[in-house]
Amino acid sequence: MTSPRQIHLGVSMRNPYHIAAWRHPDAPSRAEIDLDNYVQVAQIAERGKFDMAFLADGVGVRAKEHAARHMVAHDIVNFEPLTLLGALSMVTSRIGLIATASTTYNEPYHIARKFASLDHISKGRAGWNLVTSWSEAEALNFGLEQPPEKLGRYDRAAEFVEVVKGLWDSWDEDAFPMDKASGTFFDPSRMHVLDHRGRHFTVRGPLNVPRSPQGRPVIIQAGATDRGREIAAAHADVIYAASQTLAEAQAFYRSVKDRMPKYGRRPEQLAIMPGFSIIVGATEEEAQRKFRVLQDLLDPQVGLMMLYNMVGDFSGYDIDGPVPRLDAAPQVRSEILYGIAEREKLTIRQLYERIAVSRGHHSVVGTPEQVVDEMEAWFTQGGADGFNILPPHLPGGLADVVDMVVPELQRRGLFRKEYEGTTLREHLGVVVAPGERSSQPFQGEVA
């Protein structure tokens, strides 16, 4: 990493995190299915010198019921992320491009190949956000009634990421002399055949893509369970965390970084980036006014649907009464929300209003100075290495951050004024050492 230590910034391009964002007067209502909107968002983030732009994803219409006319845009329709990032790589030049892909409904060879290809096409800017897919809607599109149970999903994920990294190491940098005169296209001694035989996968390799510009594309992980933290400590370059308070963020940060040495990794090889919903205005009053515009667009039916997707069904209860604890197995995310409701003594309506803006992530509404004060506190007090910005609506909410928050970060010396490198790993300061390999050299016969 550069010295002094710098904040890393990402932006979620797909989830304008406020649930009524699509109804915002300045937002394109067709944002999720409008290529030009994505182009604009990626270019604004690049103008802001962001490390990366990120596409959340699911392989299904993820709302649990096909019921509400008012459903959240990105949970219904969007574009497949790799195809979209291929396109965005042609209209940007520096910003990292992150796609989400499931380890539950994919094969590792396909995933290794797609991200290695995107890394070549984007000249070293690809990243993979590894998810295990929780929704029933996705399971039903792949021949299952329910998603596999959580431990099984994480077990598969842990092996999956080993296979993908091994496939990315299939070829040395100098494996392809492509010498026309001698007719030597490749050098077999520079090829590494993985020959993986595991519990979930048997994959021979090698990958049919040369070693990519970053050596290995960046790996991002977001799961907060114990098993998820282990996978992150062992493999991830970035974590998208979800913490409501600095204290929570600090506990999570320590918990993950403390696990790294046992995998032979240094804490600075992993950037922990909590989600930050930011609504910024020149004055506090302006920021609050922007916030109210969004909250006023929130339909109670949508609020209940959101709670239904995140916690459970509150539709039989008084919307202005206290939040009851439903009879269901505790989940990390639902516990976070019960925690907020109990701590702040919220009604059902207040809970969905409270989380509509950020869906369980930390949210700041204020002036550039106020926003950066919070970011600086989290960054300097062991809560974060950077932030995954969740603009309340796109592209306007992101432009506000780039135009107001980024200059304040730069003024305080916390964030780059220009890109120093060209690859995402260079932005993050997590370059793969040349010669770092997870698979063995090819030992077979060579003609």
Add this chain to the structure above:
Amino acid sequence: MTSPRQIHLGVSMRNPYHIAAWRHPDAPSRAEIDLDNYVQVAQIAERGKFDMAFLADGVGVRAKEHAARHMVAHDIVNFEPLTLLGALSMVTSRIGLIATASTTYNEPYHIARKFASLDHISKGRAGWNLVTSWSEAEALNFGLEQPPEKLGRYDRAAEFVEVVKGLWDSWDEDAFPMDKASGTFFDPSRMHVLDHRGRHFTVRGPLNVPRSPQGRPVIIQAGATDRGREIAAAHADVIYAASQTLAEAQAFYRSVKDRMPKYGRRPEQLAIMPGFSIIVGATEEEAQRKFRVLQDLLDPQVGLMMLYNMVGDFSGYDIDGPVPRLDAAPQVRSEILYGIAEREKLTIRQLYERIAVSRGHHSVVGTPEQVVDEMEAWFTQGGADGFNILPPHLPGGLADVVDMVVPELQRRGLFRKEYEGTTLREHLGVVVAPGERSSQPFQGEVA
């Protein structure tokens, strides 16, 4: 289709079909892994008003042995096609973009989603070349020792394509009013849930991509077996055929078109486009000189490897002796090659020299007039609706076709001078009727 009947043209962007193409003095040796080369090829083809540009593909290092240093470039390393076509969609505006994807090693939901996404991103120019994957190298990357046997692969493919088409029909064109004022994002009565339960797949749907600009992306099929012809007759908009002679082409053409009525389809709803390897020069002598440059770059070791991949192992036989019939189950492709060898009484060396240029496809070496004479004969005598051009090397071999052959086709009124439509289906004249659907309207409860 426009009147008078017009030839359709495609180009293979990945397989410079001559096996020594990468050694050609004018060819970039890194063509398969050089984004700029693909950009150039797609733009040259678009300058030539081609209907489409095509990426062959496999999910593995497909050469049977990792032996020859002189291996064919595209059989070793390349980019994943959908990611690459996402990128190419941003630097072209009219030409159709075709990616190959396997029905054996993919899930239909992913394939439906990727091609629908590419169709949106390219504004109606996406096409899927459906293959079932024959190679052992691919099987080994997906937990199998061998590919599933051929009939099983085709059985899965037939169901796969039904599911994909059904998923493409998930939403009506007007399913997303996205009305900010009323908060109506989508109209549930315009949603169609597939709920497919078949032998190979159980897929609920709906697809999380809106109906795409072409209604359905174009479907291309290349298998020449009886079962492959049935799938093509039932579903394909385009066939990439491989015929050595006009007589063979006519027989194939009739055989497929005759099967269409039983699926309720008219013969003109399917364009049959045989592969044509074209080496063109201003004079016959210049064309032959271009041909010899390539043939002289062909190493005997590579020639035998090519035969090994296509027919079997001839390495124990006299390279200048007759082609022996090897002890192996007859395959469509090997039978084609035995047929050529017997008809023309070729030695092993002559056979690989003969097919090096086109790998079993028809090949023409001559002046623009001679080339177009052949194309016109195939087109007017019931052998072809168009041609998938296999340039011997890229981008130069394609530029020759665009600069010399296309003007002659246009002069004879056989090929467009300008694009008339903007989508691939408009170029092909196979537009999907509005309201054409393969799945039923959603019947569930709606809030």
